[in-house]
Structures are given as structure tokens and as C-alpha cells.
Amino acid sequence: DAKTTQPNSMESNEEEPVHLPCNHSTISGTDYIHWYRQLPSQGPEYVIHGLTSNVNNRMASLAIAEDRKSSTLILHRATLRDAAVYYCIPYSGAGSYQLTFGKGTKLSVIP
Amino acid sequence: NAGVMQNPRHLVRRRGQEARLRCSPMKGHSHVYWYRQLPEEGLKFMVYLQKENIIDESGMPKERFSAEFPKEGPSILRIQQVVRGDSAAYFCASSPVPVGTQYFGPGTRLTVL
Numbered sequence: 001d002a003k004t005t006q007p008n009s010m011e012s013n014e015e016e017p018v019h020l021p022c023n024h025s026t027i028s029g030t031d032y033i034h035w036y037r038q039l040p041s042q043g044p045e046y047v048i049h050g051l052t053s054n055v056n057n058r059m060a061s062l063a064i065a066e067d068r069k070s071s072t073l074i075l076h077r078a079t080l081r082d083a084a085v086y087y088c089i090p091y092s093g094a095g096s097y098q099l100t101f102g103k104g105t106k107l108s109v110i111p
Numbered sequence: 112n113a114g115v116m117q118n119p120r121h122l123v124r125r126r127g128q129e130a131r132l133r134c135s136p137m138k139g140h141s142h143v144y145w146y147r148q149l150p151e152e153g154l155k156f157m158v159y160l161q162k163e164n165i166i167d168e169s170g171m172p173k174e175r176f177s178a179e180f181p182k183e184g185p186s187i188l189r190i191q192q193v194v195r196g197d198s199a200a201y202f203c204a205s206s207p208v209p210v211g212t213q214y215f216g217p218g219t220r221l222t223v224l
Binding site for chain 1: 144
């Protein structure tokens with residue numbers, strides 16, 4: 001499995017953009033970069049995933065470095081509901097079907 | 112669309128009892144995954160099942176734990192003779208294809224007294 005490095009915690013003011021970084025320098029060529037988040041006392045929630053190009057959906061944007069060794073999850077306007085632990089997970093399913101969750105980044109949103 | 116459903120949401124057992132956790136995948140999903148989250152730790156994969164088949168159980172403890180996903184009905188994670196160390200949140204996820212995006216349920220929080 002590719003190793004990931006994320007900040008332990010980050011803070012953001014409400015309604016401001018948030019950029020959550022992830023380093024995955026050992027990512028394989030077939031791994032997609034998945035982001036999940038886990039709100040307190042809830043199950044993980046899928047946020048977004050991508051392979052090489054930047055991706056957008058209703059929840060967030062994903063910016064992937066050209067060398068694919070890092071990526072950034074972008075929340076355009078943080079709300080209190082976005083306070084969660086965010087996990088960056090390289091995953092292709094090749095040889096293993098499991099998602100490997102690291103420690104993630106705990107995002108706090110300040111009203 | 113109903114999401115992944117798990118029940119019960121909370122389960123209390125005494126040491127030595129059995130715990131049965133149920134997971135109903137999203138409609139149209141035939142692939143189920145179980146994960147465990149011990150207190151203050153990250154989620155760890157336990158087992159991956161397709162209908163009537165266990166595909167990958169590399170994360171399952173060797174004893175007391177079993178899982179099934181019958182042709183009809185929910186997937187069941189069964190823990191026999193529970194011990195205090197089994198206290199954790201157990202999450203189920205489902206996907207429509209084997210390496211598709213996994214969608215998680217709300218979890219079952221097991222407390223062993």
C-alpha cells in the first residue's frame with residue numbers, strides 16, 4: 001500500500017476555503033486517490049476521487065499534482081458540518097480490496 | 112435511495128456472549144466490506160464478501176469471528192464469546208463492483224461489559 005502523510009489537524013474559519021494536503025510519494029500508477037471523511041460518531045463518507053486530472057463534485061474539488069505524489073482536497077466554503085477527520089487513500093483494488101485508513105487530518109471549523 | 116443500513120446501532124454484551132451485527136448494502140450493491148474501529152484508532156479492514164462468497168478475510172481475527180453474506184438477506188458479522196477487547200465500532204461498506212467506491216453505513220457500536 002502507498003504510504004500517505006497528512007497534517008494531524010487544521011483549523012478554518014466558517015465560510016472560508018480550506019485546502020487539505022496529502023503526500024503520497026509511493027503511489028502506484030494504477031492507484032486512484034480517494035478522499036473520505038468521518039464526522040464524529042458516524043461512518044466514513046466518500047468525498048471524491050481522481051487519477052490524474054483535477055476533479056470537482058458538489059462536495060469538494062481535488063487537485064492532483066502533475067507527478068501524482070501529492071494532492072489537495074479543497075472545500076470551497078467551510079461550514080460547521082465540514083468538521084471531521086479527512087482521509088486521503090490511494091486505492092486501485094489491485095491485489096487488495098481494502099481501503100487503508102491512516103490517521104487523517106482533523107479539521108476544526110470556527111464559527 | 113437508501114444508504115447502507117446497519118443494525119443494531121448500539122449493542123451491549125457481557126463477556127462470553129455472542130454478538131451478531133447486520134449490514135444491508137445499498138440497492139444494487141453485491142459487494143460488502145467490514146471494518147473495525149477500536150477506540151482512538153483508525154479503521155481497519157476485516158473482510159470482503161460477495162453474495163455467498165468470502166473473497167478476502169485477511170483482516171479477520173483467526174478465532175471467534177465469522178462473516179457471511181447469504182443469497183437472501185443482510186450480511187452478518189458474528190463474534191462468538193466476546194471479550195472486552197472486542198468493544199469497538201464496526202462499520203460495513205458496500206460497492207456495486209469489486210473495486211468500486213465503497214459507501215459506508217453508520218456503524219454498530221459494540222460494548223462488552
